[in-house]
Amino acid sequence: MKVEIQSKNLIKPSFGTPSILRRYKISFIDEFAPTTYVPLVLFIPSSNGDVSCSIAKLRKSLEKTLTLMYPLAGRYIEDIREVDCNDQGVEFIQSQVDITIEEILHLKENPKVINEFLPLKIWSTFEATNPLLAIQVTIFRCGGLALGVNMSHKIGDAATLTTFLTQWATFSRRETKVEVVANSIFPVSGLFPSRGLSPFEIHFANSESNDDYVTIKLSFNGYAISKMRAKATLGGKINTHHMSKGQLVSALLWKAFIGVDYAIYGHPKCSALVQPIDLRHGTISLIPKNAFGNLWGLIVTSCDTIKEFAELTTLLTDNFKETTNEYLKVGHDNHEMKKVILNSFSHYTNIPNSTEIIWSTSWCKFPFYGVNFGFEKPLWISFGFGTFKRSIILLDDEGGDGVEAYVNLGVKHVPYFEQDEDIKAFASGKQRTKL
Incomplete structure (x- = not known):
């Protein structure tokens, strides 16, 4: 199996974030979160449509989603525990692989294979200058897709990832207008304001140690x-x-x-x-x-x-x-x-x-298998x-x-x-x- 990267871009919100929403303060639970990215890969079968149209639809709907969930397109400022919602964008990688999606299902007992469909190395350490969200869309030989997502744990958990994917899928299915609003999905930082706490020290394995x-x-x-x-x-x-x-x-x-x-x-x-x-x-x-x-x-x-x-x-x-x-x-x-x-x-x-x-x-119980981008629903999801x-x-x-x-x-x-x-x-x- 060979995954070949074709392009890398930064996707920005379809509308600029207003200056009044420029600073997003994280909560003290965000402070505790590990300095890693949360990974997930969705394997979506071919819908017998034009793959280039599918990719274009994903990019356009992602722009709308980032307009609503604008902190994801910003950059984290460690010193003041805030996200600068500057619309710098999320990383979007398009790639292709020389096997079919049916073949990957035969390989699914091997978690390491799944990492090839993620834009970042699994559990990569998050740096403040990095994008808070990275996406890789890989096209299979049969026309199916692997949608790999890495979201910084600094600003979200699995439920946040679910909300993002569900909203993105909704915009992908429907031609819906979007406006920039300070809506009810951002109450956490106000309820639990930051306290200057340190993140958890998760026990990661060291590949250079004697123990594999x-x-x-x-x-x-x-x-x-x-x-x-x-x-x-x-x-x-x-x-x-x-x-x-x-x-x-x-x-x-x-x-x-x-x-x-x-x-x-x-x-x-x-x-x-x-x-x-x-x-x-x-x-x-x-x-x-x-x-x-x-x-x-x-x-x-x-x-x-x-x-x-x-x-x-x-x-x-x-x-x-x-x-x-x-x-x-x-x-x-x-x-x-x-x-x-x-x-x-x-x-x-x-x-x-x-x-x-x-x-x-x-x-x-997170509804990842129900995420519908207007193609087919995922055949399989994986952590890597x-x-x-x-x-x-x-x-x-x-x-x-x-x-x-x-x-x-x-x-x-x-x-x-x-x-x-x-x-x-x-x-x-x-x-x-x-x-």
């Missing part, structure tokens, strides 16, 4: 999820019907990580599973679901012994319920909410150095090949009932990880990709 790392892609279909739910029931002690499939898979993979440490060290090590939680639906007074920016807290669940899958599921479920209840007690527009969010971050920063940290991020030392990233599968998990871990840990009885029982599609 791999990304393993595991698939859990709908049948496997139902069997996992039944196993987690613990004789009726917990109600698994209200438990998300993401929580089930996170518990199962966490158990495997705990088993790795036991196999290597001969005794269980304390570990902590860290999970971001979207706050757009988690307070008394709901924040708009299309609110722009980072809007999440953290749930930290710790374990210092060897536990079975059902026990870890109960532990996660109880902690998740307790934490979300704390958010539900307060409104989004008062001091108590700020305190609850800051406390959730302190739970992470106060984790002892001796504790093994596993990040588990779930993008399940990551570089975390220990992490879990979850996405819906194309059927909607299952989960695709991207698991990052040390190469020497893989044999122990794959020997976990529940991994062998429920997971399929084990494919390693070396860092």
